Amino acid sequence: MSGAAGVDPRARGQTIGERFRRSWLGPREPYWGLLLVVPILIFFVIFKFWPLLQAIRLSLYDADPIKKVETFLGARNFLDLAGDPLFLRSVVTTTAYVVGTVAPIMVLSLVLALLLHTGLRGTALFRTLIFLPVIVPIIIVPILWRFLLHPYGLVNEGLGLFGIAGPNWLSDKDVVVGALIIPTDWRFIPLYALIYLAGLQSIAEDYYDAAKVDGASAIQRFRWITLPLLKPTTVVVLIASVTFTAKSIVLPLVMTEGGPNNASTTLSLFIYQNGFAFFNLGYASAASVVLLLIVVTFTIATLRLFRTDD
């Protein structure tokens, strides 16, 4: 009964002896626990919670940073957003960007993880190589891909091999979202493949052995063992990739600058432009609140939808 090793002290089922020993650290000088949290808490308060409250407050105001005047508007900013074609367009663009990016991630990163999980010799080398796009500094991604997506760049050169005339990715409003999707997937499919790989590695071999004895085919094993047991990983990948893509700003900010004609202005770029270029702090903050609501709603809804009992 001795040894609370590795057990969450809050877990139920402690013996009275363990409970007694825990009181050494617990009730006697409990303020020490709080004291240890305080240093980092200060940074959370000043640089996370305070700005969050400010964003919510500003979203209800017309704030001009130059004249330093703030006028209370109530819900006006939100009503204006609902009637602003640029804002609505940025929401549509962001949605297209998210769906176009995440769909390939969900399929291809799992396929890649399965290939890396075969246990064949040499997969470690492939894993290292395939992971390199994740290591490249984030700022290099838009700079490099601006060249690769050039009308005579690598992408169109590659399409040319299949007899396809590639579009002018960065200046055609109908394909510019594709120009955001391709580099994002290039960087993130390998990353999420690694997360799937960790998920695959955590599935016990016994399940597969038992299924093999019962004569299950490889496809049946995948369908009835791998997929269900990967559900927690799938939820993580889905939430992470959707929220990341929905908020991401570096590609549109540096590579397309929202163009042509605002066709690649995502929600976060809309916020940036209104805040830092037009100084509409209140209006930009209202859009930030919308972005936050989207991220939080999606996360909670997905967690609810895929809730497992274990």
Add this chain to the structure above:
Amino acid sequence: MSSIRMQSRLVALVSYGLLAGISFLVLLPLIWMVSTSLKIPAETFTSPIEWIPSDPQWSNYPAAYGRANFNRYFLNSVIVTVIATSLHVAFASLAGYGLAKYRFVGGRWLLVVILVTLMLPLEVIMIPLFLTVKDFGWLNSYQGIIAPHIGDAFGVLLMRQYFLSLPNSLIEAARIDGAGHLRTFFAIAVPLSRPALATLVIFMARETWDEFLWPFLVVSSDDMRTVPIGIQTFARAELSNFPHIMAISTVATIPLIVMFVVFQRQFIKGIQITGLRE
């Protein structure tokens, strides 16, 4: 029996083929980057692509590097990364220890509040955060770049998780022997949590080094630029000198690749644990 062996051979062959193909495709952009960095501007977009430049322009590297204040940018990045990572790791492990090994009123609540910030992207709070840092008079300063990085939930959660797995008996033994709270932390908990600390250090250092949006917002003067900001400004200024831009991009990528190869395990672990943001 032999047909099963044939089948598994075939599966292996197909897997190798696919992996090799995917690796090749994924690496092509990086190969293009290095190849272009050794060309003259007029050769950038030739068809078919000349993968190995006939006359490699190695001088592109010193020339590009000398066109902007890159020594300074690297120095700034090192300063920012070292300070932000040290402070984050120190404060996050203290907090993780406090949350894992003490029971106090509101402890559960604090944990939830910290956890929730994982859902709070910088993009949402960038305007008021900028105003806050500006009110402090911290624009164009190291503290302005560094301070917002320190309060990051990832480290707190990682360290808490790790400390939970440390046997309470060890800590209690130290306490019974008369060690104070902090002494117990530094002498017992910290040495035992080296693997988690290593993961956290590598992860945070990479994240801070790589950060673009925040320094982009708070830095406007040349001598405070970090490497990512320096590269972005350079790429804007040298718009048509593709080889120079690619040379600088290569220079900025190499240290990260070296770091990755050396610390691959911690790197991958950090990414797998976080489930991941950028």
